[in-house]
Amino acid sequence: MRHAFSYATALASSEKIRWRVEDVIGGEKRLDFSMPFLPESLARVEPLTFLSPAEQTALNQIRAHEYLSMFGIVEEFILPFVLDHVRPHLSGDDARVRALLQFAGEEAKHIDLFKRFRAEFDQGFGTPCAVIGPADAIGREVLSHDPLAVALVILQIEWMTQRHFEESVRDDRGLDPQFASLLRHHWSEEAQHAKLDTLMVEALAAGRSKDRLLSAVEEYLAIGAFVDQGLATQLELNLASLEAATRRTLTPAERESYRTHQRRAARWTYLGSGMTHPRFVETLEALDPRVAKRVADVAPAFC
Ligand SMILES: [Fe+2]
Ligand SMILES: [Fe+2]
Numbered sequence: 001m002r003h004a005f006s007y008a009t010a011l012a013s014s015e016k017i018r019w020r021v022e023d024v025i026g027g028e029k030r031l032d033f034s035m036p037f038l039p040e041s042l043a044r045v046e047p048l049t050f051l052s053p054a055e056q057t058a059l060n061q062i063r064a065h066e067y068l069s070m071f072g073i074v075e076e077f078i079l080p081f082v083l084d085h086v087r088p089h090l091s092g093d094d095a096r097v098r099a100l101l102q103f104a105g106e107e108a109k110h111i112d113l114f115k116r117f118r119a120e121f122d123q124g125f126g127t128p129c130a131v132i133g134p135a136d137a138i139g140r141e142v143l144s145h146d147p148l149a150v151a152l153v154i155l156q157i158e159w160m161t162q163r164h165f166e167e168s169v170r171d172d173r174g175l176d177p178q179f180a181s182l183l184r185h186h187w188s189e190e191a192q193h194a195k196l197d198t199l200m201v202e203a204l205a206a207g208r209s210k211d212r213l214l215s216a217v218e219e220y221l222a223i224g225a226f227v228d229q230g231l232a233t234q235l236e237l238n239l240a241s242l243e244a245a246t247r248r249t250l251t252p253a254e255r256e257s258y259r260t261h262q263r264r265a266a267r268w269t270y271l272g273s274g275m276t277h278p279r280f281v282e283t284l285e286a287l288d289p290r291v292a293k294r295v296a297d298v299a300p301a302f303c
Helices: 007-017 053-089 094-125 135-143 147-170 177-205 210-246 252-275 278-287 289-302
Strands: none
Touching: 007 094, 007 177, 053 094, 053 135, 053 147, 053 177, 053 210, 053 252, 094 177, 135 147, 135 210, 147 177, 147 210, 147 252, 147 278, 177 278, 210 252, 210 289, 252 289, 278 289
């Protein structure tokens, strides 16, 4: 393996970075609904030229609400997964136990943070935005798979959040500072999670035959397909929210354009940006080049 990640260094970094939910939201720290929330690289509202600038901002914010909800969903299955991974080996490597418990504690904090943002959004946006769910049913389906497949999904999510923050910095033309702060704070802790999850993947893959590695990748792709189905449902829910928020009914041609552009945008946001992250690919390569190739062959559909 090419990386130099360890439980001890991830724990040390995490203890240096640690922030409180109150440092990110509450008091003066409010969302500004006159501004876009998500980086354009993720929201991709600009190609929808039939929407006015205000309508594009509304769609950007609906996508940001989706983002809060999607992270609410994924953090809720990451938390029990990490706890299940640490529970059987509580004696022995103290740094490992502490680093993984810290990881779980941070995900519990992120669940709380995303919920607080969502509550403020619901209050300020003015139009209810429906989301897929319920989160526990989605989590049960994901967790029913091979733990190595689940760990790969989580690793992809951790690296994906790194990319999302980097893109928000690169793309910060008038991005709401409060939403950018959410992405930044999340990024700072997820950087340690990505390292710890790399170690979890290695532990779960140790001693597996090539066939069992390849079967885990098939299950990882099955979870991806399940997420992708959810994104297709969310696309339609977002369309209904957009029409309600803008008091406008899109023409059939406008809907067609909306679906084409937004389908690609959501696939990139939640699947492609993680599947193609160089550090994720590096882990796949280290498992087995055939594993990496299988994912690389599928990835372009999500980019
Ligand atoms: Fe998180
Ligand atoms: Fe995380």
